[in-house]
Amino acid sequence: MTLKLKARHFRIAGVFASFFYFQSTAFASAYSTPISGIDAEDKLNYKIGESVFQKFWVPSPSSTTASDGLGPLYNTRSCNNCHINNGRGHAPEAGISGASVPSFLIRFGRAYEELSPVADFIYPKIGDSHYGSQFQGHSVQGIQPEGDYYLSYDLRIETLADGTEVELRKPKLHWSALNYGNLEDSTGISLLVTPALVGMGLLDNIPGATIAANADPGDKDKNGISGRINWIPDGINGKTIGRFGYKASTPSVSFQNQLAFNTDLGLSTPMHSAPSGDCTALQKECIASPNGNSEHLDNLEVDKQQSDLVDLFVSLSSPPAMRNLGDSTFREGKTIFDNGGCASCHIPKMETGEHARFEALENRTFYPFTDMLLHDMGPELASGFPSFSATPSEWRTAPLWGIGLSHKVSGRQGFLHDGRARTIEEAILWHGGEAKQSQQYYKQLNKEHRQKLIYFLESL
């Protein structure tokens, strides 16, 4: 009598929405609906995980010990504040207080005049000695926030083959206050916008061998596309494949979530146990201020239970189903996508393997449009410092699934690592380095073909 949920044909991620959510036609939940094939208990845990993701943390000491420990320095008070409905953030408009926009981050790292000639050299993670690895514009009472900043935008016009002009903008950082002194001379800067959290658990479980098989560090096939793994430190002498972050600098969903708790909210977690988050040794008052570590929470602020629940919520959120598949414009757009060589890096189809942390993520077929590899995107997009083995001009291929729903999910749109691209077209036109040939291809397209390509991308 008992019918199990695990019938094979119901396990195509993103196609079959989880049953109990099907009536919710609101696109706001397009990134935060549980994947099909999970047990009732995990559905309940998904809801609780979502609640923890949304809950506001408060400074210590407080009577709500399960939700205190915020800061002392922080960017925001909840996960959802930046990843609204799991959606993407946006860059501050010119001239406004950067600290007032939680979904935009400034990262610090050691800059190098010359890069190492050693292949796959792993640069150590070294933040600014005063400010640490990230700028935090907020603080609890009694502690100085790190300051504030604003952006301006340098504008330029890109002219397409048919004469169409597209305005591109590039953000420029201006400090309005740096409360802990100047940055070190050797500190490089990277501006980052909150990414959308789409299908993270699926990406987490692509077998390493699949990623490695697509890598072509020396461009042996001479197609102009290399593709490198970001090797990141693992243990004392080991290394592992980086997957998450714009430069693939973290190895797993759980590591990424806990790093965000620690750096963005200033909370201790099982993997990142410093209760003062990103405070540096030079920020003495910050280090010394009260924390929310509680005995009943494994002597942490975010205990294993809450951390696991957020992992579950983020991992089991289903990517949105592809739309307009039966449409001829979609198919024509896909042909343009293929002809432009886009799919060399934005690989459509991936599969997960066995032994996932969550059983529902095993042996799934899905369509993220990424190879999870680093590619040289040219000097215009480069960051100010390397990140493990990713050089400044290298970025991990951004997954494209769900990008057409960005605005509907979080009320915002803004693409590339720093949100500079206001439209998908702008994002395409910023592609340089290895992707330059695809960008050139796009510029040659006529208006009708450009629209078809965009239609296709917005349907993914």
Place this chain on the structure above:
Amino acid sequence: MKRLLTPIAICVAGAMLTACGPAAVKSESSAVTADAVVVHYADIAEAVYGDSLTTAKTLRTAIKTFLDAPTEANLASAKTAWIAARAPYQQSEVYRFGNAIVDDWEGKVNAWPLDEGLIDYVAQDSYGSESDLNPLYTANVVASKHLHIGGEMVDASDITPDLIANTLQEADGVEANVASGYHAIEFLLWGQDLNGTNPGAGERPASDFDLENCTNGNCDRRRDYLLAATDLLISDLEEMANNWKDGGAARVALLDQSSEEGLATMLTGMGSLAYGELGGERTKLGLMLHDPEEEHDCFSDNTHWSHYHDAQGIKNVYLGEYKRVDGSWVKGPSLSKLVSQEDIALDLEMKAKLETTEAAAQAMVDAAEHGYTFDVLIAMNNTAGNQLVQTFVDSLVDETRVTEEIIHHLDLQGIALEGSDSLDNPSAVFE
């Protein structure tokens, strides 16, 4: 998609009792059809929202009596009327999931949790005086004839249903600015529960509404707020009660679907409420955090009944029956019968799970009657109390599992797809 019960299937089922013919199909004692089950689901909705409206009107009468003579006894009667009004309303919540029209409307009447400092005075030491997330955290409408909302000066000299619904509710785009509904009224009747996870609910004195011996100031405006919020609740409930009458928007939207979609709506509502809203957000989260801020009816400590009736609503939908507040029953073609026609054992299992949930909810009610209300049960180190609440959560999860089995058994999971686009398999397009 296969039809659930073809005429032949009904004949076969009906043939157990009598010869197969038109008479057998009509006979109520024989098989039920999916269509009839869905229509009856709408009939129960009509009754349950009708009762919600009736009891809200009774609440208004009690509040009027209280305001005319603001004694402690009359306040107690108003509180009793509020608790009585919650009973049918909570049984309606199962309709919220699956019926978009209800879900879209629900925030007006049952939004929670709230930053109650928007409405009235609060204890500064525990509540705090400001929030970086809500500029109106302590706006105190009762004490303020003018408010700054989103950079504009708002005239709040007359507290009316319109002001509450259209200006104060979710003011500044902050969801915690709950100005209307059951919980706003609850806060006005009980006041803040300052007992944490210790026994005791809110202890607002009746004199807070006494024009002659006013405590805590602005009794006139507090009276206006209480009455206006109650009037608004009544008009909101009226709207939803009408939506389920013949030709009402909710009924039409439900019945415009295929009967399979209708059944899917019913089962969706049961499952989503059980594991998600009730089991997850309203119960397990507070238990895990040991935080009374996560308690649903937190001012009145009526959470045990509120949870009990939520669970009752799920059972009502499955059994196709609802006991009205006047004691009469609404009974008709049920999902239970439909399932038993396909698989008697599955129906029995579902009924057993619903009974188990009810018993777990009853245990929380019993505990509350001995002073161990929900906020006491979830306290850290209250091992026995925690277990009582966990048993309720577990029973809801178990119940959801069987609900899912029913969905699969009735072959309804395919309807989980939104529109035909999703039916296209991307693998046909992407190698």
